[in-house]
Amino acid sequence: MEKNLKHLSKFLSLILRHKPETIGLQLNENGWANVQELISKINQHNTALDSETLNHIVETNDKKRFAFNEDKTMIRASQGHSVEVELNLKEMQPPQFLYHGTVQAFMEAIQKEGLKKMSRQHVHLSNNQETATKVGSRRGKPVILIINAAAMHADSYAFFLSDNGVWLTDHVPAQYIQL
Ligand code: HQG
DSSP, rough: HHHHHHHHHHHHHHHHHHHGGGTOOOOTTTTTTEEEHHHHHHHTOOOOOOOOHHHHHHHHOTTEEEEOOSSEEEEEEEEEOSSSOOOEEEOOOOOSEEEEEEEGGGGGHHHHHHHTTTTTSEEEEEEEEHHHHHHTTTTSSSSEEEEEEHHHHHTOOOOETTTTTEEEEEEOOOOGEEO
């Protein structure tokens, strides 16, 4: 059961962040999908999903990746998109330090160019080293970078906090990164 839920959650990430066209779904400009349409298109795609299971995934997802709108007719991913969406995130003052987990293989490029958003809409940062360690571990032995977020903010770089607590920014120039 848990395995199936994890599989469904990954499939939802694919649909709601990257490739809605896989099931012929369209996200609106703010990344929202109609819940009934999502459920029926996922079922047409030979993947069983009912609204109870979807609610369960949204509530119990370890990173709270998905969120419903107020009347629960719409759903979206809270961050992590590669498709262009306007999340209308609140610009916020970051804590003094934020963290980014990566791997050694990227360090040469990162030290030259800083952190780039690559295929996503933002650079993803976290407010604790533990989360950054998990993010980096997806790719191998993690290297944790400490970002001087307060200094960036003082230099007018904008930071946004997603609904699920991920800090987002456009680019972290190398001078604000310490190992
Ligand atoms: C690296 C997951 C070369 C960067 C996670 C990272 C996170 C560079 C990779 C969320 C670079 C991009 C995002 C540069 C950055 N040269 N490599 N100049 N700048 N990189 O997946 O932060 O489980 O797009 O270090 O938990 O790893 O999907 O970003 O290794 O929150 O919800 O390029 O995805 O969340 O990789 O992960 P990603 P990320 P979910």
